[in-house]
Amino acid sequence: MTIKQLKSVFSEELSSIYPKTEIDTFFYITVEEYLNFKRIDTVLKAGEEIEKETEQIILSLLDRLKKEEPIQYIIGKTEFYGLPFNVNSNTLIPRPETEELVQWIIEESSSFGKEIKILDIGTGSGCIPISLKVNLPSAKVSTIDISSEAIQIAKQNALINNVEIEFINSDILQNKSLPDNYDIIVSNPPYVRELEKEEIKNNVLLNEPHLALFVENDNPLIFYDKISILASKHLNKGGILFFEINQYLGKETSQLVKNNGFNTIHLRKDLFGNDRMIKATL
Ligand SMILES: C[S@@+](CC[C@H](N)C(=O)[O-])C[C@H]1O[C@@H](n2cnc3c(N)ncnc32)[C@H](O)[C@@H]1O
Structure with missing residues (x-):
């Protein structure tokens, strides 16, 4: 042929x-x-x-x-923020919206003017912590995921991209505290409600890890609640909390983060015009 x-x-x-x-x-x-x-x-x-x-x-x-298997899983790799990443069915395929969140964090990081500590919660392929470390080489970057299989891939990706990251295998919903204090805490946690499953294409629904995607209809902000409470106690002075969010829950997520002690909340749309990211300070 x-x-x-x-x-x-x-x-x-x-x-x-x-x-x-x-x-x-x-x-x-x-x-x-x-x-x-x-x-x-x-x-x-x-x-x-x-x-x-x-x-x-x-x-x-x-x-x-x-x-309807995603091509990234078939060839075992993808690109995120111009960097190579291995992926498999234990890791979410990184999305372009998340690149916008990384871009925002990199821009805001220049205001610290010192070596900063960053924690990413829900690492998946490691796309967020690794692209941050590549672009902010003096930062100390740690990341948490409940999935040891995802962490295995994320560790490979740290090697491929030649960066040192601390990987922590734990369930954030069970954590009473965080391992350290940080200047930036970021998370793209599971946020798709079961009721939104109908909108999800088969290539995602049948192949990507449900652990990375879905939350219960009656408690869709469970991760935002837990993480913003922990962040309010573990952010250094002037520290910033960043979230990727469910586009339908921008107002609710902002309000929740506010209720958990954050004073200034910026809600930002992604390139597709959907409410997608939050930046919050205490
Ligand atoms: C939406 S994915 C994001 C992955 C990656 N950060 C990205 O942007 O492509 C959410 C991640 O959170 C992890 N996760 C789910 N429940 C968790 C929990 N209770 N504690 C820690 N991580 C969790 C999943 O394994 C998954 O890797």
């Missing part, structure tokens, strides 16, 4: 499941991963034959895409 034929096979096999732009993205990621082809090569070398062995690998990837 040639590259051109492969592109047609992707369209034919996937067009009933995914929009064209997404199919194109899958195709370009695939040829880059297995043939080391840049996008322009798919035009310049459109008639080139793919080796049989590679063709088989790509066709089995196509089968998995047809079952």
Whole structure:
């Protein structure tokens, strides 16, 4: 099969499941991963034959895409904030909204003018603490997750990105205190209500870890409540709490954080125009 034929096979096999732009993205990621082809090569070398062995690998990837498995899990990696990250079904696939949160934290960190301590709660792939450490090399960065499997991947990612992070395997909902005091505490905790499951696409619902995504309908802010209470006791003077939040619960989350002792709350929208991030100070 040639590259051109492969592109047609992707369209034919996937067009009933995914929009064209997404199919194109899958195709370009695939040829880059297995043939080391840049996008322009798919035009310049459109008639080139793919080796049989590679063709088989790509066709089995196509089968998995047809079952709505995320391509990041199939190839085992993704990019976040311009950095490489391994992912598997124990780690959430990092989202672009979270890159915006990281950007905000990096901007605000310059105001400290000293070596700062950062704690991230709910590490997943380690995307938040690792991208912060890469961009704020003098910061001391720690991170907590209940999932030892996620921490295993996050540790690999710290190695790949050549940074030192402290990893703590624990359940934040059971913690009576935090291990230290910090200048910045950040969390992107589980925040999707069970009632929002209908809105969630199959590729997420059937593949990403429910432990990372869902909270009970009747207590959707459980993590924000616990973490803001802990943060109110463990932030250094001038410290900042950052959250990624459920877009439908911006007002409620802000109010809760306020009730837990934070004076100034900034609610920020993401690139898609949804309430998505909070910055809070005591
Ligand atoms: C929404 S994911 C965020 C992952 C990553 N920070 C990101 O932005 O892609 C939430 C993370 O919180 C972790 N988590 C869930 N319950 C937890 C708990 N009780 N204590 C600590 N971590 C928890 C999950 O394992 C998951 O990695």
